[in-house]
Amino acid sequence: MKSEPKAIILTLPLQVLAYAAALVLVSIAAYLSASTPDVADAASMPSAASTPSEVSTPSVPSAASTPSAASTPSAVSTSDAVAAIDEDDGEEYAEDGPSMANFVPVNDYESGQFTDVSPDEWYIDLLVLAYRYNLMRGSSADAFSPSGDISIAQAITIATRIHCIYYNGVDEFPSIEPGEPWYQANVNYALDNGMISEGTFADYGKTATRAETMYIFSRSLPEYEFPPICTVNSLPDVTATMPYSGAIFMMYGAGILADNDTQGAFNPDAKITRAETAVLISRVIIPDLRLSGNTFG
Numbered sequence: 001m002k003s004e005p006k007a008i009i010l011t012l013p014l015q016v017l018a019y020a021a022a023l024v025l026v027s028i029a030a031y032l033s034a035s036t037p038d039v040a041d042a043a044s045m046p047s048a049a050s051t052p053s054e055v056s057t058p059s060v061p062s063a064a065s066t067p068s069a070a071s072t073p074s075a076v077s078t079s080d081a082v083a084a085i086d087e088d089d090g091e092e093y094a095e096d097g098p099s100m101a102n103f104v105p106v107n108d109y110e111s112g113q114f115t116d117v118s119p120d121e122w123y124i125d126l127l128v129l130a131y132r133y134n135l136m137r138g139s140s141a142d143a144f145s146p147s148g149d150i151s152i153a154q155a156i157t158i159a160t161r162i163h164c165i166y167y168n169g170v171d172e173f174p175s176i177e178p179g180e181p182w183y184q185a186n187v188n189y190a191l192d193n194g195m196i197s198e199g200t201f202a203d204y205g206k207t208a209t210r211a212e213t214m215y216i217f218s219r220s221l222p223e224y225e226f227p228p229i230c231t232v233n234s235l236p237d238v239t240a241t242m243p244y245s246g247a248i249f250m251m252y253g254a255g256i257l258a259d260n261d262t263q264g265a266f267n268p269d270a271k272i273t274r275a276e277t278a279v280l281i282s283r284v285i286i287p288d289l290r291l292s293g294n295t296f297g
Contacts, residue, residue, distance in 0.1 A: 100225065102169045103285040105132040114144040121146070123275045126289065130278035133285060134171075135161055139274075146275035153183035153204040155216045156196065158281055160186045162220040163193060181205075195219040211244045211268035213277065214257070217284055218247035226254035229290060234297030237265045244268070255290030256283045264296060 109128045117124060127144065130136040135158055139145035150158075161171040173185040183204060190196045196219065201212070208216070218226070232252045238245055248266060251257045257266070257280070283289045 098167050098222075100166070100285070100287065102165050103133060105129075106134045107132045114138055114142060116143045117146055121275070123279050126282040127275055127278040129282040129286065129289075133282075135281050135285070136274070136278055144274065146273060146278075148274045149207045149271040150213070150274060150277055151205055152201050152208045152212060152216075153181070153187070155208045155213050155277070156190050156204070157183055157186040158277070159195065159216045159220040160189045160193075162217075162281065162285060163195060164189065166221055166225075190219075207271055209269050210266065210272045211242075211248060213272045213280075214251050215244040215247040217256075217280060218250055220284060223250070225287075226250055226256070228253040229255045229292040230294040230296065232296045235266050236263055236297075238268060242268065252294075252296055255292050255294070256280055258291050258294060259296075 109132055111119060117127065121127075123146065127136075127146065131138075131144075139148060160173070164171040164173070173189055176182065176184050181204070187196075187204060191198065196216070230253050232249050235248070235252070238248050248257070248268065259265075283291075
């Protein structure tokens, strides 16, 4: 009978130690969960369209803004592709290394959110995708300015975000130094990663042409992510000796671009609209939206 107290005395410390160990494990798990960054937090990401220059972008009608401009309906149903994308909504970036799977929606879009964009517009589905993937935002809280143009700096900012997500799974750029323009971090990234070279563009604030935009966007992904799915024999207003012609031909071949007018012209020196930009970058990051089987020339 005298041994019973000893058994109790030996048992209690073991129970206390087990309980303490469980508390430690729970604390460690809670700490790790709380310290994991949420890469889908759109508020923490710099936005090409949320910069001061985006807000001040005027709504300028463009000769390149017709529904046939780079937006001919694809043989692949856009609505089906968008529905498939909706199934992935809310997922975190999928891959650690370079991958098209790194592109996932991070923003919610409410119907009528942009009061200057009709739900019946030819570009509405892909404009919404560009917004949901956080590549473009509105020119203001309730406007998108679909007919407005974009600058060289804005095109580079969009392209670097695509490049950074593809290679790193998230678009994060260093903070700019006091006195630097809003786009400097993105231009530095583009220079450091060989997307552009010093002197490629003399004025980052100028309005981008269609040719310049195609060159910039063609540098957002490695060339093998633009496999040819169309036949490009010739274009009526683009020759092999023209600036950026290689990028233009590649984007036609990859199904990013379609006929710009009834003559099949590209209009390389015309402005590109914000709506067209949204359509093109949606096709860049979502291959199922690209236009296949076309023959040019």
